[in-house]
Every structure is written in C-alpha cells, then in structure tokens.
Amino acid sequence: MEAVFKTPELVDLILDHFRVIPSNDSPGSAEDRVHVSREDLQVMSDKEKRRTLFRMALTNRAISHTALSILWVTLDGALPLLKLVSGLQYRETVRKWVLTRSLTQRDFERLEIFSGMVKHIVLSDGRHLFDAIHPSAVFEICMMRADKPLVPCLKTLWIDDYCDYGALLLTETLKCVKIVHVHASDEEAENLPSPSVWNLLRLLPGRTPFLEDLHVGSVPSSSNLSDILRLVHLKKLAFIIWWERHWFTIGVDARYRFLKGLERLPQLRELNVGGLLEDYRSKIDPLMEPRTGCYHFSALETLKMTGYDEHLLKLLTQLPTTHLRELHFESDTDAWGRESLDDYETEEFRRFGIVKLLSFLGEHHFHSLTKLVIDFTFSIFKVEHLRPLLRVSGMRHVNLPPCGGLNDKFILEMATAWSDLECFQVFADLYETPLVQPTLLSLQTFAHLCPNLRRISTNVDPNPMIVLPNQPPYRLEHLTLFTIGRNVKITESRVPAVAKFLSATFPALIFAFCRNYGREVDQRGDDWNAVFRMLMHDKDKKEVAALKKMFRMY
Numbered sequence: 001m002e003a004v005f006k007t008p009e010l011v012d013l014i015l016d017h018f019r020v021i022p023s024n025d026s027p028g029s030a031e032d033r034v035h036v037s038r039e040d041l042q043v044m045s046d047k048e049k050r051r052t053l054f055r056m057a058l059t060n061r062a063i064s065h066t067a068l069s070i071l072w073v074t075l076d077g078a079l080p081l082l083k084l085v086s087g088l089q090y091r092e093t094v095r096k097w098v099l100t101r102s103l104t105q106r107d108f109e110r111l112e113i114f115s116g117m118v119k120h121i122v123l124s125d126g127r128h129l130f131d132a133i134h135p136s137a138v139f140e141i142c143m144m145r146a147d148k149p150l151v152p153c154l155k156t157l158w159i160d161d162y163c164d165y166g167a168l169l170l171t172e173t174l175k176c177v178k179i180v181h182v183h184a185s186d187e188e189a190e191n192l193p194s195p196s197v198w199n200l201l202r203l204l205p206g207r208t209p210f211l212e213d214l215h216v217g218s219v220p221s222s223s224n225l226s227d228i229l230r231l232v233h234l235k236k237l238a239f240i241i242w243w244e245r246h247w248f249t250i251g252v253d254a255r256y257r258f259l260k261g262l263e264r265l266p267q268l269r270e271l272n273v274g275g276l277l278e279d280y281r282s283k284i285d286p287l288m289e290p291r292t293g294c295y296h297f298s299a300l301e302t303l304k305m306t307g308y309d310e311h312l313l314k315l316l317t318q319l320p321t322t323h324l325r326e327l328h329f330e331s332d333t334d335a336w337g338r339e340s341l342d343d344y345e346t347e348e349f350r351r352f353g354i355v356k357l358l359s360f361l362g363e364h365h366f367h368s369l370t371k372l373v374i375d376f377t378f379s380i381f382k383v384e385h386l387r388p389l390l391r392v393s394g395m396r397h398v399n400l401p402p403c404g405g406l407n408d409k410f411i412l413e414m415a416t417a418w419s420d421l422e423c424f425q426v427f428a429d430l431y432e433t434p435l436v437q438p439t440l441l442s443l444q445t446f447a448h449l450c451p452n453l454r455r456i457s458t459n460v461d462p463n464p465m466i467v468l469p470n471q472p473p474y475r476l477e478h479l480t481l482f483t484i485g486r487n488v489k490i491t492e493s494r495v496p497a498v499a500k501f502l503s504a505t506f507p508a509l510i511f512a513f514c515r516n517y518g519r520e521v522d523q524r525g526d527d528w529n530a531v532f533r534m535l536m537h538d539k540d541k542k543e544v545a546a547l548k549k550m551f552r553m554y
Contacts, residue, residue, distance in 0.1 A: 016070070018049045018050075018053040018056075019070050019073060019074075020049055020050065021074065021120070022122045033455070033481065034397065034423040034455050034481075035422075035455060035478075035480055035481065036547070036550070037510070053071055054067075057071070068117075069117050072114050073118065073120065074118075074119065074120040075118055076121075076122060076127070077121065077122075077128070077129055077130070078129050078130050078133070078169070079097070079130070079131060081111060081114070081115060081118065081150070082097070082133055082137075082138075082141065083097065084111040084114060085110075086106070086109075086110070087099050087100055087102075087103055088137060090132075094134065095132070096132055096134040096137075097132055097133045097134060097137060098134045098136070098137055099136070102140075103144050105144070108144070108145075111150075115150060115151050116152060116153055118151045118153070119154065119155045120156035120157075121151070121157050121158060121169065122156065123159075123160065126182060127182070128160045128162065128182060129158070129159050129160055129163045129166065130163065130165065135164075138168075139165070141168070145168060149168070149169065150168045151169055152171060153171075153173050154171050154173055155173060155175045155176065156174070156175065156176045157169055157170075157177050158178045159177070159178070159179055160180050160182040161179055161181050161182060161196065161197050162182060162196055163196055163200075164196050166196070166199075166200045167199075167200070167207070170200075170203055170207035170208055171208070172207065172208060172209055172210060174208040174210075175210065175212045175213060176211070176212065176213035176214075177200075177208065177214055178214075178217075179197055179200065179215060179216050179217045180215075181218060181241070193219050194218045197217075197218040198223075198224055201216070201220050201221075201224040201227050202223070202224065202227055204228075204231060205227055208231075209231075209233070210233050211231050211233060211234065212234060212235045212236065213234070213235060214228070214234060214237050214238070215236075215238045216237075216238065216239050216241070217240055218241060219239075219241055219246035219247055219249065219250070220250075221249075222250045225250070225255075225257075225258040225261075229261045229262070229264060229265070231265070232265060233267060234267065234268055235267050235268060235269050235270070236269065236270040237262070237265075237268060237271055237272070238271075238272035238274070239272060239273060239274035239276060240272065240274060241274050247278060255276050255277065256277075258276070259273065259276065259277070259315075260295065262297065263295060263296050263297060266299065267299055268297060268299055268300060269299050269300060269301045269302065270302040271297070271303055271304070272304035272305075273304070274304075274305075277305070277315070278306065295315070295318050295319050297319070299323065300319075300324060301324060301326065302324075302325065302327075302328075303324060303326070303327055304326075304327075304328040304329075305328070305329055305330070306329075316357070323368060324366070324368055324369060325368055326369075326370065326372075326373075326397075327361075327369060327373070328371075328374075328375070329373070329375060329376075330375045331376065358381070358386060358389050359385075359388040361388070361389055361392060362387075362388030362390070362391040362392060366392055367392055367393065369392050369394070370394050370396045370397065370420075371395075371396060371397035372392075372395065372397070372399070372400070373399040373400075374399070374400050375399075382404035382429075383403055383404065383405040383406055383410040386410075386414075390413060390418075394420060395417075395418040395421065396421060396452075397421075398414075398418070398423070399425040399426075400425070400426045402426075402427045402429045403426055403428065403429060404428075404432045405432070406426065406428040406437060406438060407436050407437065408438050408439055408441055408442050408445070411445055411446070412442075412449075415445050415446050415448075415449040415450050416449055419449055419450055420452060421446075421453055422452050422454050422455070423454060423455045424446070424458065425457040425458070426457075426458055427458055427459050427515075428458070437458075437460070438459065438461065439460065440462060440463070440466065440468065440498065441466060442458075442460070444473070444474050446476065447472070447474035447475055450476075451476070451478075453478065454479055455480070455481040455482070455483075456479065456481075456482050457484075457515065459485040460484050462498050468497050468500075468501040470500070471504060472501060472504050472505050474505070475504065475505055475506070475507055476505060476506055476508075477507060478508060479506045479509060480508055481510065482509060482511075483514070483515045484512075484514055484515070484528060485515060490527035490530075491527070492527060492530075495527055495530045495531050496534065499535055503535055509535065510539075510543075511544075512531075512532045512535055514528050514529060
C-alpha cells in the first residue's frame with residue numbers, strides 16, 4: 001500500500017473518485033428519473049466525499065497535497081474560504097463569524113494561496129452564500145478587495161437571492177451563475193422581488209462576459225432583461241421562479257421584446273422561460289399572433305414553459321422546429337394558492353387547447369421531437385386526441401396527464417409508433433366510467449416493440465381472466481423502474497402469478513412502487529404492494545432502503 005502512495009499517477013487516480021463536481025441542472029424529483037442503477041445507490045454524497053478525503057489527507061503526507069487541492073475545488077458556500085482571512089473569528093454571542101480588528105492586505109495571504117484552487121461554489125438546500133458570516137465582516141472584506149475578485153479562477157457560482165455581496169465573486173472565468181431562491185423568514189419579504197438580484201444581473205455582462213449558463217430564481221427588473229441579452233455566449237437560460245406573479249411588475253410589451261431579443265443569442269440551446277409570458281389578462285395574446293412573424297432560435301433544442309395559456313400555443317406555431325428536441329409545459333406554482341383550483345385549471349386548459357397542441361405537434365416539422373412533458377395531474381383528453389402525436393416517430397420520453405380510454409389496443413398503437421421509447425409515463429383516467437385501462441399483456445407489447453424502455457409508469461389491470469404465461473416470450477432487459485397507479489385491487493390468490501410475470505418480463509428491475517395521483521388519494525393497492533414485496537424480497541435491504549428514501553416512500 002505504501003508503494004501505491006509513492007506513485008503520483010496512482011494517487012491522482014484514486015483521489016479523483018472523491019472529486020465533487022456540481023450539477024448545474026435544476027434538480028428534479030425522483031419521479032422524473034428515467035433510470036436508476038446500483039451505482040446510483042452506492043455513490044457517496046458530496047459531504048461524505050469531502051469528509052473521507054479530509055481524513056485521508058490527515059493520515060498520509062504523500063497524498064495530502066493532492067487531497068487538499070481536490071477538497072478546495074468545490075466549496076459549499078463562501079465560509080471555508082473567508083475563514084482564512086486573519087482577524088475573522090467566531091463569536092458565540094452572535095453565532096456569527098465577525099472581524100475582531102481592522103484588516104490589512106497581509107490578512108489575505110492565506111486566502112490568496114488557496115483561492116486559486118477553487119473552481120465551484122455551490123449551496124446546500126436553504127443555505128445563504130455568506131452563511132454564518134456577519135454582514136459587517138463581508139462588507140469590510142469587500143471594501144478591502146475593491147474590484148479584485150475573491151476567487152480568480154471561479155467557474156461555477158450559486159448565490160442566494162438575498163445576497164448583497166455577490167459582486168465579490170464575479171470574475172470573467174465564470175461559466176455558470178445560479179441564483180437560488182431561499183425562503184425568507186419575513187413573509188412580506190418573501191413576496192417581494194429582490195434588489196440584490198437586480199444589481200447582480202446588472203453586473204453580469206461586464207464582469208462575466210463568457211457566461212454560458214444562467215439560472216434566475218427571482219424575477220429580474222425591466223432593465224435586467226437588456227442585461228441578459230448582452231450575455232452573447234449563453235447556452236442555457238432558465239427562469240425558475242417561485243412567485244410567477246412577480247413578472248407582472250414588468251410590462252407585457254417589454255417581456256415580449258425580450259423573448260424576441262433572445263434570437264440574438266446564437267448558442268442558446270436550452271431555454272426555460274417559466275412564467276415570462278403569463279399575465280392572466282390575455283394582454284399578451286395580440287402580440288403573439290402569427291402575423292407578427294416567426295422566432296428564429298438557430299440552436300434551440302429544449303424549450304420549457306410555465307402555464308397553459310393560448311399564447312403559448314401561438315408561440316409554438318411561430319417556432320421553426322428543425323432542432324427542437326424537448327418540450328415541457330409545467331404547472332404554474334402560483335395557481336396552488338388560488339381558490340377554486342379545479343375550476344381555474346379546467347378553464348386554463350380549455351383556453352390552452354390541448355387537442356390543438358397535440359395535433360400541431362404531429363405536423364411534419366416537429367418530427368425532431370424526442371421528449372414531451374405536460375405536467376398536469378388531472379385528465380383533460382382522450383386517446384383519440386393523442387393520435388396525431390403518433391406521427392412523431394422519434395419520441396423517446398413521454399410524460400402526459402391521465403388519459404381517458406387508455407387500453408391495450410392504444411398501447412399497441414403507441415408502442416408501434418414509438419419504437420425508440422425509453423420512458424413512458426401515462427396513467428389512465430381514474431374518473432372515467434366505466435374505468436378503462438391497460439392489462440398486464442400491454443407490458444409484453446412494450447417488451448416486444450420498445451426494447452429500449454427503462455421506465456414504465458401507467459395503470460395496469462391484473463385481469464384474472466387472462467392466463468399469464470410462466471415464461472413470457474418478451475423481456476425488457478433495460479427496464480429498472482416500474483410504477484403503477486394505486487387503483488385496482490388484485491385478488492390475494494393472484495399475487496404470486498403477477499409477481500412471477502413481472503419478474504420474468506423485467507429481469508433488470510431495481511425498484512417498483514405504487515403512485516398516488518389525481519384529486520383524491522385512492523388507498524387501494526395493498527395487494528400491489530404485496531406483489532412488489534415479492535419482487536423486492538431478494539434485493540439488498542440497504543439498497544431498498546436507499547430507493548425508498550430516493551422516492552420519498554417513508
């Protein structure tokens with residue numbers, strides 16, 4: 001073992017497994033997973049990686065230098081770095097790090113040594129960038145540093161939307177800035193736009209001219225829209241804003257001009273406009289008429305939007321879609337605070353015209369589409385409305401609202417049209433009378449025609465009249481996740497046969513579970529849980545516990 005530590009190449013190879021590289025994509029829920037592997041369950045958390053690497057650095061001098069350089073690559077907040085400033089001490093009385101004296105340039109010598117190693121500063125859930133540091137100390141450090149960046153080679157910066165000193169970390173080496181919304185202790189402040197974000201966005205074009213990835217978690221000011229358009233190297237732009245109504249502080253004309261202005265970003269591949277176009281008063285609709293012209297996003301591949309208004313469909317009619325591969329419609333988070341939610345959402349979808357959307361997507365110029373997500377929990381269409389979508393033959397990921405009339409026959413049509421499917425998430429309409437849903441034989445249809453499937457989430461009727469083969473002729477060799485709606489009971493005597501059938505059809509299955517959805521939670525499904533317990537009985541208990549935690553099944 002000692003010989004290994006004396007070989008620098010081997011040391012670098014071993015320690016590189018503990019390197020923490022942040023993912024700048026917005027975190028999705030486990031429900032969004034297409035696939036799960038045993039490697040996912042065995043991967044150490046970032047905190048565990050840091051702790052293990054720190055212990056290794058203390059136990060062996062030969063690896064301490066390499067270990068320390070890896071430890072400093074990614075920091076959780078700015079505190080580890082600012083603690084290197086001489087004169088900064090922790091005071092229990094205020095539970096903050098404070099300055100005990102005036103600073104001089106010599107107080108930054110240790111910080112200068114290690115700051116060059118830092119490439120990424122991220123934030124754990126709910127943390128602030130300068131957590132546990134007294135504001136007066138941060139202000140004094142800012143004054144001493146003047147315009148000199150605190151971290152000269154920083155590539156990734158996550159910053160909370162209440163941070164007043166983000167400019168201290170802006171540098172031209174930055175590739176990703178993620179402005180994270182942190183819930184305020186003051187309810188009134190929670191509902192207000194953030195001037196700190198406005199100031200940060202104003203500085204980005206001058207301080208971070210090569211920025212490629214920008215996530216905005218708080219509504220910008222009207223002038224900030226022009227600032228963002230000056231970031232000509234942007235490849236990803238996302239507005240992930242909790243209170244979409246804050247967009248109302250910016251006129252609809254300015255928001256529409258901003259959308260048109262995004263055409264000038266030649267490398268923009270992923271765009272999440274969030275609720276940018278929402279106003280609930282239909283004032284933006286006249287601006288979105290087809291006669292106003294087309295949008296020319298030359299590199300756009302992924303488009304995400306919040307809400308279901310008619311003008312969003314108008315936007316799609318004006319998009320040259322040669323490159324568009326992913327399309328997402330997401331729920332409006334503001335709607336959850338409304339009275340008469342069901343009536344509001346029903347009316348919103350009626351105006352949106354879901355049938356028109358599906359028909360439009362079936363036209364020839366959307367054939368590049370591989371992923372469609374419509375995030376809505378209630379049924380708003382039937383299988384006949386889906387038929388135009390079957391023309392999009394390259395579909396790999398389908399996640400749609402509950403669908404009326406979903407049966408074995410239509411599963412066959414979908415599986416035939418979408419032979420490249422990797423993820424299928426479409427549930428039946430539980431409120432349909434009589435209830436119609438696929439049977440277990442549809443799983444064999446998928447296995448026969450869609451061999452690349454990794455996840456199926458749908459309803460399954462374990463019809464006792466169907467004789468299940470002991471050795472099903474087709475198997476899904478890559479499927480690891482299976483989810484059913486908690487809706488139809490299985491007779492106790494049929495549980496072993498269903499479990500055996502699923503085990504043979506899904507030989508690579510790692511996890512299966514019931515999902516609740518819709519207006520009411522249907523508590524039936526105990527027998528399905530019995531099926532899944534039989535499927536999981538030979539699995540590693542720690543892995544099963546990790547999977548339950550991943551999918552929040554407490």
